Amino acid sequence: MRIPSLAAAALLACGTAAAQVPDGALLGSACAGCHGVTGEGGHGIPSIRQMHGREHFVELMRAFRANERPNTVMGRIARGYTEAEIAALAAHFARAQ
Amino acid sequence: MTISRRTLLAAAPVAAAALAAPSLARAQNAGRVVIIGGGFGGASAARFARDRFPALDVTLIEQNRTFTTCPYGNLVLAGRRTIESITFGYERLAARGVRVVHQRATAIDPQAKRVRLSDGAEVPYDRLVVSPGIDLRWGAIERYDQAASARMPHGWAPYVQPITVLERQLREMRQGGVFVMAIPDNPFRCPPGPYERISMVAEYFKRHNPRAKILALDAKNGFSKQPLFQDAWEELYPGMIEWRGASNDGRVTAVNPEALECVTEFRDRVRGDVVNVIPPQMAGQIARDAGLANASGWCPIKPATFESAQVSDIWVLGDATIAAPMPKSGFAASTQAKHAIACIAASLAGREPPPAVYFNTCYSHVGEDYGISIVGVFRGGERLTEVEGSGGISPRNSALPADRRAEFRRLEAIYADGWYDAITGEMFG
Numbered sequence: 235m236r237i238p239s240l241a242a243a244a245l246l247a248c249g250t251a252a253a254q255v256p257d258g259a260l261l262g263s264a265c266a267g268c269h270g271v272t273g274e275g276g277h278g279i280p281s282i283r284q285m286h287g288r289e290h291f292v293e294l295m296r297a298f299r300a301n302e303r304p305n306t307v308m309g310r311i312a313r314g315y316t317e318a319e320i321a322a323l324a325a326h327f328a329r330a331q
Numbered sequence: 332m333t334i335s336r337r338t339l340l341a342a343a344p345v346a347a348a349a350l351a352a353p354s355l356a357r358a359q360n361a362g363r364v365v366i367i368g369g370g371f372g373g374a375s376a377a378r379f380a381r382d383r384f385p386a387l388d389v390t391l392i393e394q395n396r397t398f399t400t401c402p403y404g405n406l407v408l409a410g411r412r413t414i415e416s417i418t419f420g421y422e423r424l425a426a427r428g429v430r431v432v433h434q435r436a437t438a439i440d441p442q443a444k445r446v447r448l449s450d451g452a453e454v455p456y457d458r459l460v461v462s463p464g465i466d467l468r469w470g471a472i473e474r475y476d477q478a479a480s481a482r483m484p485h486g487w488a489p490y491v492q493p494i495t496v497l498e499r500q501l502r503e504m505r506q507g508g509v510f511v512m513a514i515p516d517n518p519f520r521c522p523p524g525p526y527e528r529i530s531m532v533a534e535y536f537k538r539h540n541p542r543a544k545i546l547a548l549d550a551k552n553g554f555s556k557q558p559l560f561q562d563a564w565e566e567l568y569p570g571m572i573e574w575r576g577a578s579n580d581g582r583v584t585a586v587n588p589e590a591l592e593c594v595t596e597f598r599d600r601v602r603g604d605v606v607n608v609i610p611p612q613m614a615g616q617i618a619r620d621a622g623l624a625n626a627s628g629w630c631p632i633k634p635a636t637f638e639s640a641q642v643s644d645i646w647v648l649g650d651a652t653i654a655a656p657m658p659k660s661g662f663a664a665s666t667q668a669k670h671a672i673a674c675i676a677a678s679l680a681g682r683e684p685p686p687a688v689y690f691n692t693c694y695s696h697v698g699e700d701y702g703i704s705i706v707g708v709f710r711g712g713e714r715l716t717e718v719e720g721s722g723g724i725s726p727r728n729s730a731l732p733a734d735r736r737a738e739f740r741r742l743e744a745i746y747a748d749g750w751y752d753a754i755t756g757e758m759f760g
C-alpha cells in the first residue's frame with residue numbers, strides 16, 4: 235500500500251473529520267484526564283463543568299490557541315482541535331454532565 | 332446518552348456496508364464486551380463503556396485484586412508517596428456494573444470468540460478488548476533474567492515487581508554511593524519515565540545522601556523532554572547526574588548480577604551500589620499468544636479504530652500496540668480506550684466509527700515545586716499523525732520571562748497531581 239505523505243495523511247484525517255459532525259462527548263472525554271470525569275477540576279485545574287456559556291468557552295479556547303490567555307498547557311492542547319471540534323466541545327461542556 | 336444517539340444518527344450507508352457482514356447481521360442490541368487487563372487501557376474502557384453505553388454488557392478480566400500505578404511510582408522512590416497511595420481496588424468499577432473477574436486470561440479463541448481463564452472457565456464475547464501492558468524481555472540484556480532482577484530491580488511493571496524493591500535498595504545505599512541505571516532503546520513504556528526517575532532519585536539523594544552520584548547508561552542518543560530535564564538537573568542537582576548516550580558507549584548489553592555490574596556495548600564494566608535495569612520490552616503474553624503481535628513483539632492496530640490489524644473483532648490498547656507517534660503512556664491508553672469503546676458500540680450496531688482523535692499529556696516531576704509536561708493531539712486515518720502546530724513540551728527557561736519561571740514550574744507540578752487524581756478517579760473512583 236502507498237504510504238501517504240504527512241501532509242496527505244493530515245488532509246485525509248481532516249477530510250474524515252469534516253465529513254462527520256464531531257462528537258463532543260467523545261472529544262471531551264480526553265479533557266476528563268485532567269479536568270475530571272464531569273469537568274469538575276481539582277488541584278488548581280479549573281472546573282469546565284457548565285461554567286461557561288458556549289460562546290465564552292469558544293472564546294477561551296481561541297485565546298489559548300493564540301496564547302493570548304496565560305496558560306501552562308491549554309495553548310498546546312487547544313491548537314490541536316478544529317473550530318468545529320471546539321464548537322462541539324463547547325456544546326458538550328455546556329450540558330449537565 | 333447523546334454520544335450513542337449521535338453516532339447512530341451519523342451513520343452513513345456506504346461505511347456501514349464496508350463493515351464486517353456478521354456485525355450487520357447481529358441484532359441492533361448492544362453486545363458482550365470483554366476486556367482483558369484492568370490497567371490504564373482496560374479500566375478506562377470499562378468505566379467509559381458503563382458511563383456512555385449502559386446497554387453494553389461489560390466484563391473485565393484482571394489477574395490481580397489491586398492495581399498499582401506506574402505513574403507516581405517514581406514519587407515513592409523520592410519519599411513523597413507511599414505505595415498504598417498509588418494502589419487501587421476494583422470495587423467501584425464493580426459497583427458501576429462492570430463484571431470484574433480476577434483471573435488470568437490464558438488463551439483467546441478468535442473463531443469461537445471465547446477467552447479461557449486460568450481456572451478453566453471460558454468467557455464468550457462479541458467484541459474483545461486486550462490491554463495487557465508489557466512483558467519484559469528477559470535475556471535481551473545478557474544474564475538479565477527474573478532472578479537477576481531481584482538484585483538489579485527494574486521497577487517498570489508493578490504486576491511483575493513492586494517499586495518497593497528498588498525503594499528498599501535506595502534507602503539502604505551507602506553514603507556517597509553510585510546509583511546506576513540502564514535505559515532501553517525505543518519503543519518502551521513511558522518515554523519520559525526513566526528521566527523522571529533520575530530526577531526523583533536525585534531529589535531523595537539531595538536530602539538524604541548528598542554525596543551520592545547517579546550514572547544513567549542509555550541505549551539512545553536522545554530522550555523525551557531532554558532539554559527540560561537537563562536544564563532542571565543542572566539547576567537543582569548540579570554535579571550529581573551523569574547521562575551517557577549510545578554514541579558515548581551507553582548501551583548496556585550484559586549484566587553481572589553478583590557484582591552489581593553493567594557491561595556496555597564496548598565492554599566497559601560499570602559497577603553500582605544500586606543498579607536499576609530497565610530492560611527491553613514487548614506486548615503482554617496474552618496478546619502475543621493470541622496472534623495479535625507481529626515479529627516486533629508489539630501489536631499492529633488500525634489507526635482509525637485501534638482494532639487489531641491481524642485478528643478481527645479484537646481491539647488492542649495501550650503499551651501493547653504499535654501506535655507511534657503516540658507514546659506508550661497511561662493517558663494515551665485511556666484515550667485509545669474511549670475511542671475503541673465508541674467504535675465497538677458503533678460496530679455492534681453496524682454503524683460507521685466516529686472520527687479518531689487521540690490525546691496525550693505526560694507530566695513529569697523533576698524536583699520540589701518543579702513539574703514539566705509534554706502534550707500531543709493525534710488523528711487516526713490511514714496512519715496515526717500528530718496535529719501539526721499543536722502539542723510539544725513546556726517552554727524552556729530561556730523562553731520564559733525570569734519572573735514567571737518558578738511559578739510556571741510550580742503550577743505544572745500542582746497540575747500533575749490534578750492529572751493523577753483525575754485519571755485514577757476515572758478508572759477506579
Ligand SMILES: Cc1cc2nc3c(=O)[nH]c(=O)nc-3n(C[C@H](O)[C@H](O)[C@H](O)COP(=O)(O)OP(=O)(O)OC[C@H]3O[C@@H](n4cnc5c(N)ncnc54)[C@H](O)[C@@H]3O)c2cc1C
Nearest residue numbers: 368370371372394401436463464521649650659660661662
Ligand atoms: C515509572 C513509570 C512512570 C510512568 N508515568 C506515567 C505518567 O506520568 N503518565 C502516563 O500517562 N503514563 C505513565 N507511565 C506509563 C503507564 O504506566 C503505561 O503507559 C500504562 O500503564 C499502559 O496501560 P496499559 O493498559 O497498556 O497497561 P497496564 O496499565 O500495565 O495494565 C495492564 C493490566 O493487565 C493485567 N494483565 C496482563 N495480562 C493479563 C492476563 N493475561 N489476564 C488478566 N490480566 C492481565 C495486568 O495485571 C495489568 O493490571 C509510566 C510508566 C512507568 C514505568
